[in-house]
Amino acid sequence: MPLFLFDTLTRRKREFKPLHDKEVRLYSCGLTVYNFGHIGNFSHYIFVDFLKRYLKFEGYKVMHVRNITDVGHLVDDADEGEDKMLRASRLEKKDPWEIAKFYTEAFSHDCETLGLEKPDQEPKATDHIQGMIDMIATLIEKGIAYKAKDGVYFDISKFPQYGELSGNKVADLEAGARVEVNTNKKNPVDFALWKTDQPEHIMQWDSPWGRGYPGWHIECSAMSKEYLGEQLDIHTGGEDNIFPHHECEIAQSEGVSGKKFVNFWMHKRYLLVEGEKMSKSKGNFYTLSDLHLKWLEQGFSGDMKEAAQIFKFLVLSAHYRSQLDFGFKALTDAYKAWEKIDVAIHRAGDAVPNDTIKGIREEFEKYELHFYQALGDDLNTPNALAAMFDYVRELNAALDGDGISLVEQEHAETFFNEFQGLFGVDINLYTLTPDLMDMVMQREEARKVKDFALSDKLRQELLEKGVEVKDKKTGVEWRRTLILSSKF
Ligand SMILES: [Zn+2]
Ligand SMILES: [Zn+2]
Structure with missing residues (x-):
């Protein structure tokens, strides 16, 4: 299946072809580890995880690097203000190395909770200071960077393409630069590569230009x-x-290289929270654990990992370049949508094939094709999911009618496995804790001896604990549900 991806730099979809054979060199900007990751950060990593899974599914070998920024990212992205790490260090009264270690571990843990595959490399900025110094030295040698009183700056007048990615014009940037411009720079838009003369900065390294620390970029x-x-x-x-x-x-x-740096720039659109941009001051800044705790208050009964998995599914249900409006109604809807697929997966798996039906109905193959065509079109996950729901509807109709053929059952199994491998929603509603299992068994016993009062009481108790029990001709069936009551 050909793959078309939208490139931010050229502002259009192009067919994706790796630079070397079937190898994909993929780099993602990592977290600045001065705080917990929030759902906006994670929506980017969920998107990248999906991209990786899809590329691997299509037979590419992916080498993925996601860095950890543990120094140099200032509060204001435009080289101004305090270093985010140092600010956290001051507020939490810990040294910046401890801050970095703590939030790096928290971040890894959150990624695991979301079921994101680990990158092949997760380099820390502070372990790569020499590589940065070498690049800065090359830029100075080439006359593209210069040493000033308080550090080394990139001279944007030597790089006319500056602004092409973002569509910014240097003249506009100059006009918009702060009034009290840093007079050490040749041009107010020049940005810092290395900062010196800041003795209060705790993380410092020696360099040919004096003791200091690198710029974030x-x-x-x-x-x-x-x-x-x-x-x-x-x-x-x-x-x-x-x-x-x-x-x-x-x-x-x-x-430094004189070569084109990146073939495809891909950017995840930032998400809104209940219609607004996320910000600390608005109090709508969710970590994964905030999301879980708040959702529990709104009728969710699953654990943290289950909440995270549904958040992942919600993120993937919107296209990565469209704006997702996060909220608990949207999360609940995502759960219900995912549950519909999950129920169909089990129905199809448990079905006894009807051997009077031969082959496969063309709708099944058509919807599967639509699913993959949508993904090949710039990872259009909402269209792919629409095709999946068409498939599920067709399957349920068949199961409600004459049933499905063996070929159809196998088709469903393969397709659902591929779906699970790509969307990676890891929730199992069909296993119960031993005490809940005991209650199901007690209820069975009560039913056998026709103690319907007890059996109904136990059914109600199970329901309150999130387990739905159904009596079928073939025996009792149970299934957990993660939404017990909901105002939506
Ligand atoms: Zn970066
Ligand atoms: Zn089942």
Whole structure:
């Protein structure tokens, strides 16, 4: 299946072809580990995880690097303000290394909860200072960067393509630059590669230009070069990374190599929370555990991992370039949609094939084809899911009618397995804890001896604990449900 991806730089969809055979060099900007990741950060990593799974499914070998920013990212992306790490360190009264270690571990744990595959490399910026110094030295040698009183700056007048990714014009940026411009710069839009003369900064390294620390942007240029080389197939980030971060990465990497840095720039659109942009001041800044706790208050009964899995499904139910409006109604709807597929998976698996039906109805193959065509079209997950729901509807209709053939059952099994492998929603509603299992058994016993009062009481108790019990001709069936009551 051909794959078309939208490239932010050229602003159009192009057929994806790796630079080398079937190998994909993929780089994603990682978290700045000064706080817990929030659902906006995770929506980017969920998108990348899906992209990776899809590429692997299509037979590509993916080399994925996602860095950890543990120094140099200032509160204001435009080189101003305090270092985010140092700010957290001051507020939490811990040294920045402890802050970084704590939030890096929390981040790994959250990624595991979401079921995201680990990147092949997760380099830390502080382990790659030498690589950054080497790149800065090359830029100075080439006359593209210069040393000033308080550090080293990239001279954007030497890189005319600056602004192409974001669509910013240098003249507009100059006009918009702060009134109290840093007079050490030749041009107010020049950005810092290395900062010196800041004795209060705890994390410092020696360099040919004095003791100091790197700018945020050079970190990704250095780490991507070290692990993936000078040219990448795909570079991802959140939409808010386009400017200045990725614009600066291009300037640095291409300034050093003289080659095109990235073949496809892919950006995850930022998400809204109940119609608004996420911000600390609005109090709508959700970590995964905030999401779980708040959802519990709204009728959800699953654990943290189950909440995270449904959040992942919600993110994937919107196209990565469209705006997802996160809220608990949307989350609940995502759960119900996923549950519909999950029920069909089990129905199909448990069905006894009807051997008077031969072959496969063409609808099944048609909807499967639509599913993959949608994914090949810039990973259009909402269209793929629409095809999946067509498939599920057709399957349920067949199961409600004459049943399905053996070929159809096998088709469903394969297709659902592929779906699970791509969307990766890992929730099992068909296993019960031993005490719940006991209650189901007690209820069975009560029913056998025709103690219907007890059996109804136990059924009600089970329901309150999130287990639905159904009596079928073939015996008792149970299934957990993660939404017991909901105002939606
Ligand atoms: Zn980056
Ligand atoms: Zn089953």
